Structures are given as structure tokens and as C-alpha cells.
Amino acid sequence: MPLLVVGSVALDSVETPTDRRDDVLGGSAVYFAYAASYFTSVRLVGVVGEDWPPEHTELLQQRGIDTAGLQVVAGKKTFRWRGKYLPNMNDRETLEVHLNVFGEFDPVLPEEFTRCQFLFLANGSPVVQMKVLDQCPGARLTVADTMDLWIREQHDGLMALLKRVDGLVLNDAEAKLLTGDENLVRAGHRIREMGPRFVVIKKGEHGAMFFSEHETYVMPAYPTEDVIDPTGAGDSFAGGMMGFLAEQGNFEPKTLKEAMAYGTLVASFNVEDFSLDRMKKIERADLTRRMEEYRRMLSF
Numbered sequence: 001m002p003l004l005v006v007g008s009v010a011l012d013s014v015e016t017p018t019d020r021r022d023d024v025l026g027g028s029a030v031y032f033a034y035a036a037s038y039f040t041s042v043r044l045v046g047v048v049g050e051d052w053p054p055e056h057t058e059l060l061q062q063r064g065i066d067t068a069g070l071q072v073v074a075g076k077k078t079f080r081w082r083g084k085y086l087p088n089m090n091d092r093e094t095l096e097v098h099l100n101v102f103g104e105f106d107p108v109l110p111e112e113f114t115r116c117q118f119l120f121l122a123n124g125s126p127v128v129q130m131k132v133l134d135q136c137p138g139a140r141l142t143v144a145d146t147m148d149l150w151i152r153e154q155h156d157g158l159m160a161l162l163k164r165v166d167g168l169v170l171n172d173a174e175a176k177l178l179t180g181d182e183n184l185v186r187a188g189h190r191i192r193e194m195g196p197r198f199v200v201i202k203k204g205e206h207g208a209m210f211f212s213e214h215e216t217y218v219m220p221a222y223p224t225e226d227v228i229d230p231t232g233a234g235d236s237f238a239g240g241m242m243g244f245l246a247e248q249g250n251f252e253p254k255t256l257k258e259a260m261a262y263g264t265l266v267a268s269f270n271v272e273d274f275s276l277d278r279m280k281k282i283e284r285a286d287l288t289r290r291m292e293e294y295r296r297m298l299s300f
Contacts, residue, residue: 231274
């Protein structure tokens with residue numbers, strides 16, 4: 001089934017302890033869409049400026065991603081982010097953020113996009129996320145991402161959003177901030193009580209945790225030896241997870257668990273190079289082989 005993602009499309013400048021890249025393709029919707037495209041057809045909604053390289057759009061289209069919802073604003077600039085990773089490759093410093101056109105993002109979905117039954121609201125303002133929900137009344141599964149900025153500055157809007165979505169994806173620091181609880185198990189359940197049917201807490205190199213009314217489990221990370229650039233790992237995880245769910249056409253407990261595993265594996269490839277460089281070199285068969293290794297690793 002087609003999967004719709006709405007979120008940021010960006011040009012990133014990334015510095016790690018050993019290398020750097022400037023003005024590479026990035027953004028939450030981009031990483032998500034590319035990861036999900038291994039499993040299902042994807043429709044992307046975002047906004048860029050006239051400085052947006054057209055070859056980036058062509059790259060997405062080559063993966064079968066429908067970019068009819070990608071708006072190009074004349075005379076304006078694309079969202080840009082510059083960051084630096086610390087030696088542990090888990091923590092990073094944001095050096096510059098220029099929202100540019102993304103700061104005025106007010107998505108209007110193409111009519112065909114509004115009929116998608118699987119919807120992911122990538123990281124963005126809860127106000128914007130709810131506007132997207134209003135345009136997709138028939139969606140069977142709606143999942144949102146969020147971040148510390150919205151937890152602090154648009155808390156009421158986020159609380160309203162959580163009552164309207166089926167799932168929420170966020171990282172461990174954000175879960176603690178949202179609930180005021182340092183215990184992730186309690187935090188996960190408390191967030192679920194705020195409205196969503198399930199909650200996924202990303203823990204970086206330590207995997208991810210899943211919470212629903214009847215299930216709680218931890219999915220370990222795939223042991224990746226060469227972590228080159230973690231940018232977009234969380235969005236790639238969400239893309240792999242949602243892409244598999246859309247492919248299967250359901251979100252039953254067994255499907256959700258397998259989707260979590262696929263999300264973990266897509267993210268493990270993503271971190272092995274800058275931007276989408278590693279992802280461009282793999283296909284579904286590579287994910288299948290890594291899934292076989294992952295299953296053996298978890299079998300005891």
C-alpha cells in the first residue's frame with residue numbers, strides 16, 4: 001500500500017571526528033522516504049527553495065518516490081542544518097539551523113495523497129502535523145515523530161496531537177523530557193497513556209523499545225562496526241518500520257515486531273556513510289541477508 005510522509009527536506013553540513021561533508025541531501029522526510037522505498041511505494045510532501053539541486057529530486061524519483069508533493073518556492077532558500085558529532089558518535093552539537101522555507105511550511109496535499117491509508121508525520125510542528133491529519137481522514141495508521149523543541153515550546157499542541165495518532169516515535173532523551181521520568185519503561189507507558197496506541201523509543205546504538213497495552217519489548221541494534229555518519233538514522237529506522245507495515249497492509253503485533261527489526265536494519269546501513277551514500281548501494285536483498293544474520297543473533 002502507498003505510504004505518505006510529510007516533513008523536512010534539507011541540505012545538511014555534517015562534521016564527524018574523521019571527516020566532513022557540506023550541503024549534502026538530508027531532512028527527516030528524505031531519509032524516511034528512501035528507507036521506506038525498499039518496501040513499498042512512497043509519496044513525499046515537503047518544501048524546498050530555488051537553491052535545491054534538481055538531481056536530488058531525480059534521485060528520489062529513481063527510487064520510485066512520488067515527489068508531486070515537493071513544493072519549490074522561487075526566491076527562497078532550502079532548510080539547512082549544520083552539525084558536529086562528538087567522538088562517541090552518539091552525541092552531536094547543532095552549529096547552525098536556517099529554517100528558511102521550512103519555517104513557513106503549510107502543506108497542502110495533492111488529492112491522491114490524501115487517500116493514503118498509511119501516514120507518517122515526520123519531525124515538525126504539532127500544529128502542522130495536525131493540519132496534515134485533517135487532510136487524511138481515512139488513514140488507517142497514523143504515526144508521528146517529535147523532538148525536544150516541540151516538547152518545550154508547543155507542549156499543548158503536542159498533547160492534542162498525541163490524542164489523534166496511533167503511534168509515536170521519539171528518542172530516549174525526548175521520552176524523558178516529555179514525561180519527566182528517567183526510567184524509560186515507565187516513560188514509555190506514560191506516553192502511551194497520553195493517547196497513542198503504541199510508542200517506540202529509539203536508543204541509538206542500544207536499539208529501540210516498543211510499548212503497547214499488551215506488549216513491551218526491546219529490539220537491540222545491529223552491531224555495526226563502521227559508523228561513519230549517524231545523521232538520519234532515526235528517520236531511516238522509522239521509514240523501514242513504516243515501509244514494512246505498509247507493504248504488509250496491517251499492523252498486527254507480529255507484523256509490528258518484524259517491522260521494528262527491519263527499521264533497525266535499514267538504520268544500520270544508513271550510518272555506514274554520509275547522507276544516503278550507503279543506502280544508494282543496497283537493495284531489498286541486502287536487507288534480507290542482514291535480517292537472516294539478525295535473526296540468528298537473537299536466537300537462543
